Amino acid sequence: MSHDGDLTAGRRPPAASGHRRPADPAPGPTEAEAASAQVAPKAGTVSERAYWRLAGGTALLVLAALVPLDFLTGRQLVVFQGVTLVAASTFAVALAVFSIVRSRGVERRWRLLLSAGLLTTLIGALYWSIGWAVAGRTSLRLRAEDAVYLVAPLLGLVGLLSIPTGPADRSAGQRAPPSDDDGRRVAAVVVALDSLMIVVSMFLIAWVAVLKHVTESGLRGWPFVVALAYPLSEVALVVVALLLLTFRRPRNGRAMWLITAGLLFFSISESALVYLTARGPFHVEDTALYWVGTVIGPPVLALGMVIPPGPASTRQTGFGRVGREDLSLWAHAYLPYLPLGVASLLVVVPAVRGEALQGLTLQLSIALATLVAIRQLITVAQNTRLMASLRATQRGLRYQALHDPLTGLANxxxxxxxxxxxxxxxxxxxxxxxxxxxxxxxxxxxxxxxxxxxxxxxxxxxxxxxxxxxxxxxxxxxxxxxxxxxxxxxxxxxxxxxxxxxxxxxxxxxxxxxxxxxxxxxxxxxxxxxxxxxxxxxxxxxxxxxxxxxxxxxxxxxxxxxxxxxxxxxxxxxxx
Missing domain, CATH: 3.30.70.270 (Reverse transcriptase/Diguanylate cyclase domain)
Structure with a gap:
């Protein structure tokens, strides 16, 4: 008998002992496997590589829709509009159907509801192509039957509210710890003010850009109702999307950003077309530029249905490592001021030109300015309180660093x-x-x-x-x-x-x-x-x-x- 060494000589083999040797721990995933697991497709989504291919295809489709606008005219331009609208809407519906088939439960529900809007867009594109590109109509006007298309925004609104989200973002409004009742009350007030700022800002934008002209257009009956309902429903969708981005945590933040961008493109084009048609019959050849958002919006929104959640990552800056979570906090903090800036431009520019603010525009401006002033006063108070708390914490840390915790004497x-x-x-x-x-x-x-x-x-x-x-x-x-x-x-x-x-x-x-x-x-x-x-x-x-x-x-x-x-x-x- 031979022995491998002194340590094993005279000892029983491990297998013969009465104890089972603990199994070696399973090897953990490599960095590459962990990274791939982070970006693995979830229910209803595609892989990261497939998404970027689809995004590239969408960009080419949009580019193909924009470039010919510079040199096509007359009948050719009208036919090209119809083909582009149908192609973009068909692509969006195909992506939506793909995501619906691959999803289950609540993930399927919100996709189904948002897909109703995409399907309506496809039907509208086909109707437009048949009516104008084929039948030879030459002007746009609002009709009572256009009210049927308002079903899609209503379903889309329910779909947005059905998007799975996490708990309320504790960072929104500089939320205080649960034990701080005053801080929680202030945080609730801040959330309410930010929500009102978004709502009032978006309504002011819609009023100055579209609704004011609709009320002065002389429309009556169903055309007037449709002319008001279209921009209001689109604004409501954008407002809800902004509120979700600001005060909630969608499970897939990238999807929420794309959906919001798609709704925004679609809302701008639809509101512009309503504005044009409210002023009277509008020649169809002059609408090409205003249909661009209708071409871009549906594919972008559909991409939001299939985009996978982004991998958690950080980047190195001069101030240390900044992760996606940190960037998200900054985005949420400034998001309520994005519509505020647009609304301010729509009010300030005419005022600089010498146009008098009056009526509802003046009232909304005053209301918005009041909300911003109150919000800033609360921000100043929060910053002051935060600085006082920070200084007290610094004093406490300095005391702990320089004193013996047992006796309280200097260390x-x-x-x-x-x-x-x-x-x-x-x-x-x-x-x-x-x-x-x-x-x-x-x-x-x-x-x-x-x-x-x-x-x-x-x-x-x-x-x-x-x-x-x-x-x-x-x-x-x-x-x-x-x-x-x-x-x-x-x-x-x-x-x-x-x-x-x-x-x-x-x-x-x-x-x-x-x-x-x-x-x-x-x-x-x-x-x-x-x-x-x-x-x-x-x-x-x-x-x-x-x-x-x-x-x-x-x-x-x-x-x-x-x-x-x-x-x-x-x-x-x-x-x-």
Missing amino acids: RALFTSEVDQAVAAHQADGRPLVVLFCDLDDFKTVNDTLGHNAGDELLRAVAGRLRGAVRQEDLTARLGGDEFAVLMRDPSDDPRATGDGTAWRIREAMRPGFEVHGRRRDVQASVGVAVADGGSPVASTEELLHRADQAMYAAKNRRRRRTRRTVREPRRSARR
Whole structure:
């Protein structure tokens, strides 16, 4: 029989023992596998690579729809519009159907509801192509039957509200911790104000851009209702999407951004066409530019149905690592001000031109300005409160870093820093200072006999007596274990006498017994004194501390010798 080595010789093989050897842990996924798992397609979505291919195809489709607008005219332009609208809508519906087939439950529900709008767009594109590109109609006008298309925005609104989201974003409005009732109330007010800012801003945009002209167009009956309902329903969809992005956490944030962008493109084109037709019959050849959003919107919205959730990642900046979550927080903070900026431009530009603000435009502007002012006042109050809290936290952290958590005395870092400053002042202008080192005798026996909790209780009691034995302006510190120290600046005219007197008071303060866990314990202290003055200067902090340390050990040795003499004394008397 042969052995592989001394460690195995004479031992049973592991398999023969009565214990099963624990299985080796399964190897974890590699970085590449983890990365691929992060971007694996979820229900209703495609892979990251497939998504970028679809996005590239969408970009080519949009480019093909825009380029010919520069050189096609007349009948050719009308036919090209029809073909482009049908192609873009068919592509969007195909993507939507694909995502519906691959999804289940709530993920399928919101896709079905949003797909109703895409299907309506396809039907409208076919109707437009047949009516204008084939039948030869030449003008656009609003009709009562156009109200059928309003079903799609209503279903889309329900679909947006059905998109799965996480809990309310705690960062929105600088939300406070759950224990802070005032902070929660302020956060609720901030959320309400931001929501109102978005709603009022979007309505002001719709009013200035479209609705005002519709009310002044002279339309009556169903055409008037349709002309108002179209832009209002589109604005409602965009508002809900913005609110979801701002105050909720969609499970797939990238999808929500694409859906919002698609709705925005579609809303701009639809509102522009309503504005044109509300002014009277409009020649179809002049609508090509206004259909661009209707071509871009559906494919972008459909891409939002198939885009996979983005992988969690971070990027390096000059301020450290910034992740997607951090960027998302910034986006959510500034998102309510995006529609506000657009609304402000629509109001300020005419005012600069000399046009008077009046009617509903003026009222909405005043309401929006009031909301912004209140929001900014709350922001100032929040920032002030945050700065006060930050300073209090900094003070607390500084105190924790420079004080002993058990006794509340200064720690070694603070004590050494203060001694450095005192020594520097001594070297600069000869200011005297005294350092005392204090070590408890037989403290180890307390820990060994009564436990560490009793030792901690004793140390706290010693710290209290130590504070009472020194001057109020002196710095008392715990250096570690049972070692304490005192720094005395400006110790009167006789530093040596002041130091010795303080050492005597410390020893006397320790003389009465301590009550520890119901037992009386006698603990004495050995105190060493080091003085730096004109007669005994020091060159460095280390030299002064070394003097104090040597003096303390000398005092401890003297106490031990006295104790030994006290013990031997009865033996001498016995011999006599």
